[in-house]
Amino acid sequence: MTILGASKVSLSSISTPALWKRSSRYNDVNPELFQLRDRKGARYLLSPTHEEEITTLVENVVTSYKQLPLLLYQISRKYRDEPRPRQGLLRTREFLMKDLYTFDATPQDAGETYNKARMAYKNFFDELQIPYLVAEADSGAIGGDLSHEYHFPTPSGEDTILSCDSCSYAVNEELARKSASADLERPTTDRTSYKSWFGLSKDRSHLVEAILPQNIEVCEGAPPQQKAPEINPYLLRTLYPELDLGIEDPLRTFTEYWTAHQSPTTSQATDSATIPQLTRIYDYRVSQASVDAGSFGNNENAAMQRVSEIVGSRRSISQMSIDLARFKDGDKCPECGHHSIKLQQAIELGHTFYLGDRYSKPMNATFTTSPSFQHVDVTAVVGGSGKQTQSAPARKNQAYFQMGCHGIGISRMIAAVADSLADKQGLRWPRVMAPFEAVILATDENQGAAEDVWDLLARPAADGWHPLDAVLDDREDKGLGWKLKDADLIGFPIVIVLGLRFSRQALCEVSIPRLGITLEKVSMDDLRHYIGSRLDKI
Amino acid sequence: MTILGASKVSLSSISTPALWKRSSRYNDVNPELFQLRDRKGARYLLSPTHEEEITTLVENVVTSYKQLPLLLYQISRKYRDEPRPRQGLLRTREFLMKDLYTFDATPQDAGETYNKARMAYKNFFDELQIPYLVAEADSGAIGGDLSHEYHFPTPSGEDTILSCDSCSYAVNEELARKSASADLERPTTDRTSYKSWFGLSKDRSHLVEAILPQNIEVCEGAPPQQKAPEINPYLLRTLYPELDLGIEDPLRTFTEYWTAHQSPTTSQATDSATIPQLTRIYDYRVSQASVDAGSFGNNENAAMQRVSEIVGSRRSISQMSIDLARFKDGDKCPECGHHSIKLQQAIELGHTFYLGDRYSKPMNATFTTSPSFQHVDVTAVVGGSGKQTQSAPARKNQAYFQMGCHGIGISRMIAAVADSLADKQGLRWPRVMAPFEAVILATDENQGAAEDVWDLLARPAADGWHPLDAVLDDREDKGLGWKLKDADLIGFPIVIVLGLRFSRQALCEVSIPRLGITLEKVSMDDLRHYIGSRLDKI
Known part of the structure; x- marks a missing residue:
């Protein structure tokens, strides 16, 4: 954040519905918002993010393009x-987050700022020395047009990331797109079994039935798959954005809802939003004729009969030729065409968003533009894919701030890294996350020498040695064996022991668990070089 | 905190009524607690302090006396x-606090820990280089027997601190006690005018009428006072702890309450807590005879008539000879007897509490005692005045943790210091609070020399020079005059200018506003010594 030129701020955790209404993000019944009242009955909420607060702050402080760009971050x-x-600190209702908000005068500038922030995130995750994936992401509830997710692959992760072993393609499953439908060849063999998947819109009016083949053997030259393809619900939501994927048993919910709410007849209906309707969409491998002949094997025909009564003639069939199945290992990469797609469970540790005027426009947060400023539709320099347009406020010589926001889930990151890197002996912190980079342990007789080692490693020196953040375990009531175990448990990246070997041969013993180095004998003269040359790998 | 050997923790801001009930501190209608519910309707609260959480944490982790003492702190x-x-950050509903919790095996150990924490607080406030008062304090809602308040005197403060110019006496007005009643001489002159003050108990049953003289001239040799004495409500609350000082117009509240709630007659009454009663207490300067003769000039005789009807015979008169008036400047010091009491408005910045087993006992937080441990009544070594007893848990070889808690209001401290030390030019941060200790400003031609000055002051040196946290204002689009003003506004404790004087005579100009030093000419050779010798005064 410092290298980006960002300044640190500290915003209140308590915000108000009134402020959130200005960005149209407030929803009275949003179950994710903790809401409370004060002693006078005034309403408040506990902020999950701070776009509204920071936009208000900047709007009040920044009046001219001369004060831009402005980058503000907090850790709160x-x-x-x-x-x-679930899972301890992985998904909690109170969590620690680093959030950066960026303000620029033009989409071009904002694009440059976005790319700088992306690079800072890349450097940050590189420095952690943990594996991570950068995925193009669904910007979800935050809004905006372009974003990247930073994922830590781990079996306990809740997200599924698709990446290609042949090219740089990486994307959250929720956003993954298969090849364009033109690529799809309708299979020639007969399919004998089908399955319906149902989705329902938030207002309960629109039921979507997606029909997929079952028991197919081979698709498009991929290795034989025993499992039938599963539906890709996110693809359905892309096609029908009104779908609420959180509804359990959408078919029953639909019939029960419309049995309870008197279904208007077609002739009386005036408000189309409240009319029940059905859309059917077929996977490209499904022969529509065989489905319509009633040959697909689901057990929901009684329920479908009820649906037919409810929707009457308000049913339609999608004519798209589309692959509705979820990606599987070995699927064809939409980018390079090789069958080298790999699915990994992962935890989202960070997220960068290009917001544009998603917040500044509804909140009317503007600044005075430079004399040369022009309101034009422009494509911002944001990784190629983001086309950004800039709308003009009513007041002359004013423009909306072009914003970005960039978060790192700190408590979650600590939990994910601790959980994944730990072994039976203890934690295995990456050096930049460890409480100390190194610990020095010694037998009683070598305590003096241990202090010399500390001086050698933890103090700056004329030769440019960068001091290690080292600690000397001088607890008097514990033996060397106990201290060794404790150091393992705590997970210091580097453990330096001055034991018998030091008494006899003046050799330290160095362990670097993450590199598989155990009690390697190193003389004091070689210590700096031995450790220094391995620092950037741990 | 580090010097005390305390470890840093981070506890959730969200707590639960269930936990707070374990310490008997939860009150359903406590208007100071922010309370909320989650999506399932479960109840939560936003913690104002963390005694319950920390006691639960330690109870689960510490099993033996060998793990004590344990000191844990957080900044949250x-x-x-x-x-x-009010007043910006001075009194807010969300605030930043440093809180330390201490756990010891015995009251003696806890007393020693308490005194160490007191010393750490003293050192901390000394280092801030701001005036402060240490007052014995009312421990209020936190509980416990002994505590000290750390106050910053400022006219905008909400507390009133009494201190003595002749001795070390300092106490919050709420706790101040005048000399024992034996010292009081009943004045011989007739008093012609009196005033009643009323107080009411929380349950509305007990009305206290305190009667004070008006228009008196001289008391006990103090300088002549034009103003009539004011009642000291805290003294009344000490005498009648059930009084609720927050009730507005207690007399009217009492008569209205008992007019609405049918007043039980004496013969039918069974529950004494709900019977209305009146207690009258006289200041020692009041002649009881003249009051009873109806000569005191309040306008509440009609209301008092109604009170008489309500309480019937349930009225009593205190026989204490007591000074009911608030302290005034020049009053007699209860400690040394000199007429040198001074009243100051102040802001509470910190608080140390000796808690004993206030939390550990109701929450049954125990540890296994040492073989030599004995449960005895002991006087702890806590500044002399605190007598602590230690009760024994039911289980053998177990004892309750002996606790302390110690807080500093960080956001409030920043506001108080900023507000009080600022002058017309800008802020005047104490060196340890300033964002940087020094700023270096230079004309364009002296930028190179300015960097040399930065190297000289901000880097460690072999002669033991302790590096200054200095910043070089190298903003290219601003002139020296603008930068000087900006440095004043920001409030750097030390401003070093390399201007015309440097170009001509190689002399820096040093300003240290808090010492009244303005553009003092200092050569680069003398710079370290000049600044170094003044550091501990700012």
């Missing part, structure tokens, strides 16, 4: 009423 | 639904 607690908090 | 946001948030 955020609140989200998660339905299912 | 706290929440209190203040009725009157």
